[in-house]
Amino acid sequence: MRGVVAIYRREIAGLFFGPLAWLLLALAFLLNGYLFVFYLKFTGGDVDTAIRSSLGESWPFWALLILLPPLLTMRMISEESRTGLLEFLLTAPVSDAAVVVGKFLAAVTFLGILWGSIFVYAFTLARLGMAPDPGVLMGGWIGALLVSGFFCAIGLFASSLTNTPVLSAFAAVLINLAIVISPLLAQMSGQRWLRNVIARVDVLDHHKNAFMLGVLDSSYVVFFVAWTGLFLFMTVRMLEARRWR
Amino acid sequence: MISVSHLTRRFGDLMALDDVSFEVGKAEIVGILGLNGAGKTTLMRVLAGYLPATSGSASIGGFDVLRQSIEVRKRIGYLPESVPLYREHRVVEMLQFQARLHGMSRADTKRRIGEVLDRVGLADRKRELIGNLSRGLRQRAGLAVALLPEPEVLILDEPTSGLDPLQRIEVRGLVRDLAARHTVLVSSHILPEIEATCGRVVILHRGRVAADGRPEELVRTLLHEAHVRVEAVVGADVATAVRLLKAVKGVRDVRDVGRSGIHHAFEVLCDEDLREDVGALAGARGWSLRELSWRRPTLEQIFARIALGGTEEVRREVVPIAVGAAASNDGALHVLGGDAPAPQKVVYNLNPFDMGAARDLGKPKAVEGKVPSADEQRAREARGGS
Secondary structure (H helix, E strand, C coil): CCCHHHHHHHHHHHHHHCHHHHHHHHHHHHHHHHHHHHHHHHCCCCHHHHHHHHCCCCHHHHHHHHHHHHHHHHHHHHHHHHHCHHHHHHCCCCCHHHHHHHHHHHHHHHHHHHHCHHHHHHHHHHHCCCCCCHHHHHHHHHHHHHHHHHHHHHHHHHHHHCCCHHHHHHHHHHHHHHHHHHHHHHHHHCCHHHHHHHHHCCHHHHHHHHHHHCCCCHHHHHHHHHHHHHHHHHHHHHHHHHHHC | CEEEEEEEEEECCEEEEEEEEEEECCCCEEEEECCCCCCHHHHHHHHHCCCCCCEEEEEECCEECCCCHHHHHHHEEEECCCCCCCCCCEHHHHHHHHHHHCCCCHHHHHHHHHHHHHHHCCHHHCCCEHHHCCHHHHHHHHHHHHHCCCCCEEEEECCCCCCCHHHHHHHHHHHHHHCCCCEEEEEECCHHHHHHHCCEEEEEECCEEEEEECHHHHHHHHCCCCEEEEEEECCCCHHHHHHHHHHCCCEEEEEEEEEECCEEEEEEEECCCCHHHHHHHHHHHCCEEEEEEEECCCHHHHHHHHHCCCCCEEEEECCCCCCCEEECCCCCEEECCCCCCCCCEEEEECCCCCCHHHCCCCCCHHHCCCCCCHHHHHHHHHHHHC
16 A cells, blocks of 8 residues: 555654644653552552553553544544645545555554553563563553554544544544443343343453453454454545545 | 546536536646636546546546546646645645655655745745745645646646735746646636636536637637727718728628717727728728727636626616615616615626626616715705705
């Protein structure tokens, strides 16, 4: 896909030229740092558990994932459509898919940097003689990246639905929230069939049961890649549908 | 270079382009002219591969714009009306991004950036943030971006929109210069822009091609009303004067416009300026001349006629003007009050030589020159009251 790198570089530059990305990064780093220290204290110095809590086994992680990807991706298509920049991109000699993938990779990179702060904590602790399990560390980070990718794909899809960034962010937050709380709602409903269906698409469960244990199970990787791919595919279709409206 | 065949594009019930066909040759500069909503932008977008056509086909450089869109996009430089540029980038960064999108090598990118910046006169502003540039400079930056990959075809949608007169002249000059090396398709609803820039004009009206040709050809084909206007004292034998004028070589017809005081006015219809011949005839016959002028229709008048449905005359409701008085059909003035007369019908004369379309159509001709001043109005009311 020619042009992905060009779009990716532009999006990364666009993200870091604006204040929003820096603000989000600063706030998320602060929160993550504070929470990591809190988890360390809470677990009595169990580094691996603190890492697991930071990368998926605590509600602040999921709260950040519900909110951050929509904020990052809300402008990527809707704002560009409003300002005419999408017209510029879609008349350049690159495919619609290259435009979407370039933007998606830029958003995932941002979240990768955000979750990458865990390596700083792990390195610091290792220097102090409390080295974490590398499997848990890498598995947790890769898992966080895959889940982030999934939510970024949802954010991009929402961004392709409207020309209003705030509306697209709101829609993406609602979808993310529905995905995160659907297992809980299924549990509360008491319907077994519903629980079974939801369990098949339970993002939290898939993340916790594989990556948090330090295991890179290919079926779980495929689960996230497939869902992410589906939303990216729908985003590309939406871009195409815009042309026919 | 560009071939458009029976192109149709619908937006729901709206027919934006309706069976549009035309061809553009290599290194030709063609203006797409039309009112707002005529379908210019839709046509440009279809050609740029942004919008698919509902039916029909279009190709650029032999490649179909829909099926071989990427090949077409490699060969075009497209500047939409909104001049989409990333405001947070510097001019040079935007150009580098465009170069990467077109897969240009590093050496080519450096060379071309220098060339296009020189060409659009932005070499000294290349480090400036696009968001800080004025509208005119942004337009130039947009043109530089479109020109960077050295496209065979340039598609410019309203490139002078929102610019001040000086900037318009600059952009017009730029576009004219580009015609030597590129095929240029430029749209505008401002007729003098197109007349000044393009060798050929395609007039779109309600999505259809209403006219296509060189401006002077259009003028010749669509309006046979070029004439020498002559006002002279010809005496009582007007018929003889008409016969003599008709006998002048090159005259197609003579219209008797009527008498004004001692002078009589004629329109001597001819394809070429025959003022000297008519003047010589007047001298030979001893006619005392008051006016001898060469009048030929302009593209603007043709455009206005097409835009207004190609009719000679358009009937419109007159909206009473709140000046204290309005003219009735018989020309008398009536003070507007509670029993103000009902709106009257006025026939607008679209004769291109009689102010025609150049006149503000919002003003009814019936009241022109007949509205009394405030003092006259007071005097009139005083007389009425006494």
